[in-house]
Amino acid sequence: MDILKKSFKKSIWVFHLSTAACNNCDIEVLELLTPRYDVERFGIKLVGSPRHADALLVCGSVNAHAKPRLLEVYRQTPKPCLVVAFGSCGCSSGIFRDSYSIVGPVDKVLKEEDPDAKIVYIPGCPPKPEAMIEGIIKGLEAI
Amino acid sequence: MSKKKNEEVMKDLKKKLKNKIIDIVQPREKRIYIRVEPEKAPGVVEYLFSKYKCKFCTATGIDMREGIEIIYHLAKEDKNMIINVKTLVPYSNLEIDSIGKKILAFRWIEREINEMLGVKFRGHPDMRRLLLADSFPKGKYPLRKSFKHSDVTDEDYDYERSGI
Numbered sequence: 001m002d003i004l005k006k007s008f009k010k011s012i013w014v015f016h017l018s019t020a021a022c023n024n025c026d027i028e029v030l031e032l033l034t035p036r037y038d039v040e041r042f043g044i045k046l047v048g049s050p051r052h053a054d055a056l057l058v059c060g061s062v063n064a065h066a067k068p069r070l071l072e073v074y075r076q077t078p079k080p081c082l083v084v085a086f087g088s089c090g091c092s093s094g095i096f097r098d099s100y101s102i103v104g105p106v107d108k109v110l111k112e113e114d115p116d117a118k119i120v121y122i123p124g125c126p127p128k129p130e131a132m133i134e135g136i137i138k139g140l141e142a143i
Numbered sequence: 144m145s146k147k148k149n150e151e152v153m154k155d156l157k158k159k160l161k162n163k164i165i166d167i168v169q170p171r172e173k174r175i176y177i178r179v180e181p182e183k184a185p186g187v188v189e190y191l192f193s194k195y196k197c198k199f200c201t202a203t204g205i206d207m208r209e210g211i212e213i214i215y216h217l218a219k220e221d222k223n224m225i226i227n228v229k230t231l232v233p234y235s236n237l238e239i240d241s242i243g244k245k246i247l248a249f250r251w252i253e254r255e256i257n258e259m260l261g262v263k264f265r266g267h268p269d270m271r272r273l274l275l276a277d278s279f280p281k282g283k284y285p286l287r288k289s290f291k292h293s294d295v296t297d298e299d300y301d302y303e304r305s306g307i
Contacts (some may be wrong), residue, residue, distance in 0.1 A: 064300050068307040090183035098292045100285035101276060103300065 021060030
């Protein structure tokens with residue numbers, strides 16, 4: 001476990017996945033990368049493939065169309081990986097909860113595939129950038 | 144001045160569509176409602192679109208409990224008017240002729256009404272789903288009044304069809 005901690009310490013690579021989000025969270029993620037918060041100084045970096053990622057950042061209330069895609073991306077991510085349920089929608093499906101096309105929040109969908117999935121919840125619509133950094137750090141402590 | 148003109152349109156339509164429509168009213172200065180039988184609605188809309196030089200805005204479907212009411216919204220731009228052609232498709236026979244087979248602009252909205260409310264459009268060339276997920280169960284129509292969220296559970300979805 002020590003080697004895991006050491007390797008994760010300054011190199012969290014994040015794959016950003018949008019499962020039927022309204023785009024507000026996605027825009028707020030960009031805020032993290034811009035000079036004001038600049039998470040790359042902590043080694044947190046967005047990558048283009050889930051196969052390179054240590055963490056999955058999942059925005060949006062998962063709908064029926066996105067569910068198989070989310071599970072496929074989760075399968076391709078090397079384990080152990082951290083899943084961040086991002087925003088009100090990711091945590092609880094938000095205001096879309098009783099809509100006809102929603103199959104559940106991120107945790108419900110992922111627990112079907114892998115009951116031991118490590119999930120961090122960052123509520124907010126959208127969450128503040130400080131909350132996002134805090135959430136990812138807390139998640140790392142859990143791994 | 145404009146009011147006079149608008150009455151012209153009303154009279155003109157009354158004369159031209161006399162034996163095709165149930166009734167025609169003008170509740171406001173710039174709006175005309177035409178009520179039509181479902182068999183004759185496509186003909187009336189096609190006439191308004193191609194001969195009467197109306198522009199097609201959109202079509203909407205509402206569940207009126209005794210049937211699905213489809214409203215075609217057409218804009219008569221040179222007279223500054225909106226013409227609504229209303230037709231009630233009864234639940235006993237949820238079918239209407241497609242306008243999309245002749246006029247391209249009607250195709251997508253007919254697909255949407257088909258998947259959301261379950262009205263069958265006869266002769267539509269490409270009746271795939273437009274907005275709903277491919278895995279959504281067949282024979283369930285989410286915008287009907289009788290639909291409840293609990294009608295569709297996760298087991299009903301057919302993820303084989305979702306393309307992954």
